[in-house]
Amino acid sequence: MKYLVECLPRIGCTSIAVHANERPVVASLHPSTLELKTVSGDVSVSIPLPHNVDIKCSYEFKACGDRDYVLRLRNRNEDVVGNRELNKSRNFLMSLPEGKWGKKDLLDLGQFKLTCLCCGSAIIDAENCFKLNEMPSEFWMELMDYWHCHKPDEPTGACETGRYSAKQNSLNPCTKELLVGGSFLLANAGTFTGRVICDGNLLRCSKCNVTLGEKTKEQLYKIYKYNMKLSSLNGEECSFFPPENDIVFTILNHVKGNSARHILLKCEDKKVHVWIFAIDISVTLSDGAIIRNCMKVLYQEDVKVEGNHNIDDATVNHIPMKCFLAALDGVNTLLPKNNAKMGPWNVSYIPMVIE
Numbered sequence: 001m002k003y004l005v006e007c008l009p010r011i012g013c014t015s016i017a018v019h020a021n022e023r024p025v026v027a028s029l030h031p032s033t034l035e036l037k038t039v040s041g042d043v044s045v046s047i048p049l050p051h052n053v054d055i056k057c058s059y060e061f062k063a064c065g066d067r068d069y070v071l072r073l074r075n076r077n078e079d080v081v082g083n084r085e086l087n088k089s090r091n092f093l094m095s096l097p098e099g100k101w102g103k104k105d106l107l108d109l110g111q112f113k114l115t116c117l118c119c120g121s122a123i124i125d126a127e128n129c130f131k132l133n134e135m136p137s138e139f140w141m142e143l144m145d146y147w148h149c150h151k152p153d154e155p156t157g158a159c160e161t162g163r164y165s166a167k168q169n170s171l172n173p174c175t176k177e178l179l180v181g182g183s184f185l186l187a188n189a190g191t192f193t194g195r196v197i198c199d200g201n202l203l204r205c206s207k208c209n210v211t212l213g214e215k216t217k218e219q220l221y222k223i224y225k226y227n228m229k230l231s232s233l234n235g236e237e238c239s240f241f242p243p244e245n246d247i248v249f250t251i252l253n254h255v256k257g258n259s260a261r262h263i264l265l266k267c268e269d270k271k272v273h274v275w276i277f278a279i280d281i282s283v284t285l286s287d288g289a290i291i292r293n294c295m296k297v298l299y300q301e302d303v304k305v306e307g308n309h310n311i312d313d314a315t316v317n318h319i320p321m322k323c324f325l326a327a328l329d330g331v332n333t334l335l336p337k338n339n340a341k342m343g344p345w346n347v348s349y350i351p352m353v354i355e
């Protein structure tokens, strides 16, 4: 029995779609759990619900196609109100947690080191990093541009005023200062002396030559988190950065900055058209896993520009693209047949912050 629970907090509704040989019936309903069995009683399944539901409403599955059934439940009232306030307009997007390996995560480790995923040599540690700053998001940088255009310049030294230099209208970190972005770290070339070599616009590990990142047009070194391993100084704690996070950040920046819903992701060998169909919803998948605060993503590799869609272009790297598509495909296979496709589109769900 494949199922999908989709909780739409703003509508205050939880829908349960089931693909089964027989009509499912509700064996029991608790605010956070739904137990189903089939009419013959052969199959039973306990489904954790992403949000508490109102157990007083009537519950009967309606048939909607060949062996597809759907049940709609109301979310519990207090939760609906709470979510509406939480999600007022786009404030929710602006207040998303900074994500994995953010400034806070790094500071919490005390002394930390970031090493080349391939050979383990140190890329960033206490020797070449004495200061961490959060990277303004792309959207934030646009606001800064705007702000600086409407305010007379003040004579200031770049570093005293922080990470944003009004004079150059660009980021200007000091040597050994690290700017922490969503999926990358940014610093000037001097910070990486002896550790990273520059090969055209590509940045490589000086020991094993693997690609770690690229040089920005401001000549800063941009190192992708997914090419490194993070560990505490004693090596007790260590973690990896899921490369698909890089694409999620790219998408969220387009959604935040341009309110884009259609984005064409391009890497060197692939184009994928993604349609961000819903944001900040929660689902339960057929394996019982709940994904909270996820995006509903429609995607297809066969790019068709359909008339008046506004499509944002985004150039992305090969590894994150591969991992992003694998994550989408993995969830897609767990969906009931009816929910896995929408016309030519594949349907999937991905968390907005991947830990």
Ligand SMILES: [Zn+2]
Pocket: 116, 117, 118, 119, 120, 121, 205, 206, 207, 208, 209, 210
């Ligand atoms: Zn290396």
Ligand SMILES: [Zn+2]
Pocket: 267, 268, 269, 270, 317, 318, 319, 321
């Ligand atoms: Zn590729």
